[in-house]
Amino acid sequence: MQTRPYPSKSGRRLWLSRAEQQRLLDCVDEDYPRRRIALDLALTGLRSDEVRNVEPRHFERLDGGDDKWRLTVPDGKTGTRSTPVSRDLRERVKYLKSAARLRADEPIIDVSTRSLRDWIGEARDELADVLEDDRWHDLGMHDLRRTWATDTFYSLAFEGVPIAEELTMAWGGWAMTDSGRETFRRNYLGPVPDHVTASAMDHLPIS
Template identity: 50%
Template sequence: MKCWLSTNEQEALLATVENDTRRELAMSLGLCGLRTAEIEAVERRNFRRATSADGSVWKVAIEEGKTGDREVPVPQEVRDLAERLANSAGLRKDEPLVGRATRTLRSWMEGARNQIADSLEDDGRDDDAEEWREVGMHDLRRTWATDTYYKLAMANVPIAETLVMGWGGWVMNEKGRETFREEYLGPEPDFVAVEASDVLGLGASESASSLLK
């Protein structure tokens, strides 16, 4: 079963591991498009600041990934998590930050998703709980691919698909595009409709809102 997490669901997932920096970093890197095996191997030295006249952004280098080397843009808070973990654990620049096997990462995900699902069941939301119990580490990568593609597309970036495929490490050929579109590019995220509401005229006008009071 393939799953895609909404913005609120992503925040809920990270909230379950916010007291464990290593787990939080692992989940955050998954939500930056990294494969599970790539998450295991990220080192402190793999983070670098890419600077231009318009500002800067952090990128993490993936070395010897499934499709070769690449770099992925990451939020400042993810780099800060990496630094916090490295400092607290006394890790060298060339030591893996997460440094746990795939089985362990999957176990972390199982614990996090079951915590959310149990809470939903307590609230009588059995259907939502059942869906959460299907979420896996790879669904974080699917979520990142979909969210990133739509954000770029809405910003009128003409090479949105090419950028996402490059950052995510999909092979740039017809088979790679087919895999990306059929296995990773999911349903339109809710934020797309929200951001497009003004253009579509779906938002209630001030005068209409006053009539409903």
């Protein structure tokens, strides 16, 4: 976990490692599939309002993508956009749709923003106690979006994708303007993730 203080208020911004992201998802009991899906959607870059309104029909297979999937967000803050999603997330949504007998046009999560805050609050407090790490107490839904933005950007950039920032902003729904780019860089883009640093070290004369 990497943290930075807020520039103008108390508290800390958090960026989770990939292992910590998985630990958070695993902390959610399988008896509550909506909670896990909600946190996974936030770790896919969705805002809280967007998480609440995802429907099964919003998932679709990429053309020629060899079982790769995307999620369309039809009513995002900056309009309609699509973002890549894991096959595991799509399968969990498919299973829940069948088990709960949801319509294709029915919201999967369909709870209040307060409920989302409660869900992540229960998970973070449990992890803080189990891991004896008080930093988890600062974790909020917005930190999951920060984590996704930072991991996505640096992963693409390290692989040499020339439009890493543009792709991340497009998938995450930041406006392609000077102010949108400033918001992305100042409030979401965080320190280089550990897995990127570890991969980069393979190219350095460090034993």
